[in-house]
Amino acid sequence: MCGILLFNSNVRCQTTAQDVYLEYTEGDDIIKPSGKDAIDKIVPYIVARGPDFSSFRCLKDVNTCWFSSILSLRQPFTKQSIVIDGKFVLQFNGELYNNAIDQNGNDTQYIVQLLSQINVLDKLLSQQQIIDVIRELDGEFAYTISDLVNEVIYFGRDTIGKRSLSYCTDSETHDLYVASITGTTSKDFINCIGGQIYIFDIKERNFINTTCTIRNSPYNVTSMIDEDMKGLITITNELFQQLTNAVSKRITTIHPTHIENSPIAVLFSGGLDCSVIVALICEELMKIPSNSTVVELLNVGFENPRTGLQPAVTPDRKLAVSSAKILKELYPDVDIRLVEVDVPYKEYLKVRPNIIDFMYPKNTEMDLSIAIAFYFASRGHGFITKDDGTRYQYNRKGVVLFSGLGADELYGGYHKFANKTTPELVEELVRQINNIHDRNLNRDDKVIAENGVEVRYPFLDESVLKYSTSLIPINYKINKHILRNVARMKLNLGTIAEEPKRAIQFGSKSAKMTKDGNKNGTDILK
Template identity: 55%
Template sequence: MCGILLHYAPLKSDNHCFVDEYVEDIADGHSQRSKTTAFFDSMVPYIKSRGPDYSSLRVSSEHSTAWYSSVLSLREPFTSQSVKVGNRFILQFNGELYNQEITAHDNDTQFIVSKLQEGYHDVCQIIRQLSGEFAYTLYDLQQRKFYYGRDNVGKRSLSYHLSAITGELYISSVSGAIPGFKDCIAGVVYVYDTESKTLDDSIKLESQYFITKKLDEELTCLDSTVEQLYGMLSLAVRKRVLSIHPLHLEQSPVGVLFSGGLDCSVIAALICEQLQKYPVCRRTIELLNVGFENPRTGILPQETPDRILAKRSTKLLRKLYPEIDIRLIEIDVSYEDYLRVRPHVIKLMYPKNTEMDLSIAMAFYFASGRMGEVCDSSGNIMQSSRNGIVLFSGLGADELYGGYHKLANKSPSELKEELTRQINNIHDRNLNRDDKVIADNGVEVRYPFLDHDVIKFSTEEIPINYKVNKMILRRLASHQLSLGLISDEPKRAIQFGARSAKMTKDGNKHGTDLLS
């Protein structure tokens, strides 16, 4: 994972005077030497937080561009960012690739570099070959064009600001609350031609996903479909576990954003299965559960619904996988801490600015932080912090398998239409916000349910009636993973389970209300 910040300013002035340089492993604030803008300098700490292992600044006066990059290194060999590819390209890449050609000893950034070095310079075609979760910028030094965008689902955040008058361009993983920034649409390759000052946003990596309308009212194919889905989810989890460098797996346990509910429990169980199969990995998993002190209700963090459920689910997982060290990380957030970080989280999640977005963002921000009480199987507190830098999320299950309450009474045709809309809009509804707040803690989140092959199978092959109240996923949980009562747990949104919503006595606010 890394942070991306790019600034192109074609008009030379005292405020846009680019001085050629390339500085590695720079400290916060060093970017001021680039003489770009105050905004660029103000964004450096945000980008640095996303990649605490390494950072660099590259500036080209000839091309009137500055690139600031930060790196969280999860694969070897280590590759610094940004990368100059011969005399043709400058690349910034944030994400993880799972192409079959990439072995356990390969680096995904170098995989892209090798494609570019082969002399095959159809940039859009190279991007179409990438399988994983990523965002990128790529500058063609000869044609003077910027390419930038996100994967087809949008699992990594990327925003941009383009002046229609001057042609000045900013691209950033996170923009802060700066008016004019737009989140990139998932799966679009943006191409900005600096000569003509035109932006082409018509190039799509793939077509949209469409939910099948087929029915299996007799449930004749249910068991075989569940088995197929189980195999695909297992593979999606395996790729995301084994692509972590073994040294990290030894030192930093895999983490799961854990409410104790169906989706995250399925992911946790699948990770445990993978850790059993590959004994070279450290057999430790951390289940991260957050609870808020809510002054409106008087509920303490340890009394929240998600905390109670997480303890029950953790107990079952420990019973199923006794050889795995399963640690429940209890993250208690005081109201004072909530108020302290609130302004920072509001800036991180921009342009999202509703009460609901904030309550969800706050939950993920604290859940992905580095503090929390680690409880063993006997309830003893082992330590007061955690070490994991890779987190897994169950996001996507509701959109693929019909988990939201409002879907319960819809007809098959209505359910098909609504789920199609939700999976294609998940980049804007969830992923932009979640990646911005989680990555600020110097950790990376991975989404097995949003694996491209899982989505394709789930949208095109699973009959629509299997998706009423998540029937197919509940069956997988009970039959393939023996999750018992967890498979019957109703859907509960994180902001209500963790009690991060409606924190004040002004409890009549709606989730869609704008922040004041």
């Protein structure tokens, strides 16, 4: 996980190129006046995303400044931003799972190797080659690539948009800003579309090739129906293997020092999706001889004045306790710890303005109720309850978090899908999965990464996405029938496989916190 901030000024910088490591001075005169206020506001957010290292670079020849922060999960440790042969400056945030990367290798260095082979003397050819490099990447990422020779900036997110990235072109100064997170600023930042490759010409001050994407087309959901469900067992086995692979590579690409000394954490409601992920993690850990990795289940519950409920009796807390018990019985050799994150109403009120700031430009009641639940869960300041009922304080130690996001969009989990015709269900699932970059991922990544952790999404693995959208019959996706079958047949999750869908804001009681509970989720925050 890293934080990315790029600023390209319309006015030539009057300073020499330089690197400043682990320090940044507010109002630094390296940055042109038009960008100072916005940059000073954004930098602290970028620092929070990468607690291991940060650096600032400014190159006058291209009027561009880069600020990067790093949470290092792979060796060798690589400082960012990276100047490549005097041709490119690279910022990369995320994890890659390309087969060409050695298990103990570094994904950023992999991109460096690919870019170093590009001939920048031919502008059109180099543009296509850079696009080809971006399309080669498989993982969870956001990036900026600055072509110093041709004065072109490329930036964007992976195919589905698992890492947050926003941009702004100032209408008055014509300056360009690109950032992982911005907070509320005077600038009108726009969330980047998942999979779109943004190409900005520094000299012309405009975007070129505005239809360029990583994938040739959006994800399309098959309308195939298997009326007799003759392929159910085969599809169940294949989906299980797809998910197993997705989880496996997200574990094995954590550097061994993290695996040995730091737990793996899971955002855990106790429901079907996250319980499948936990079981698959445990299955993978069981393959590692003498492995002692802890699995932290992060469950959040809110004190809700409107309902009078305390965190301990929220629906998700009750479900998490019962599901964690099943998982512990299934995997007695894995140290599974249910971390109960209780959020008092006073703490909610204290943090609320910060969450509204973090998730900008999202600004609805529903966005807040979801974002604040993920923030507290990923922060992980909670308790563990012993068998005798006593509790002791426990703070999350894992820096890699797993999430079950994407299962509802892929396998028809939302209640509103229940009574749709086949064409309607296909259309809705296409819309859901292709819009998840804006509806969920940008917001969630911003608030979760604020706690200096990285979240990984096995259900949104590229191979899982392709398989689930194109090869699973649509009638297997009514009420997540196929995923429930995986949970029953392959993972023996028992009653967990039957759990109905419950949105986190209702399960944790982070929605409608006051007696003014008639607000709709789509209402704009005040």
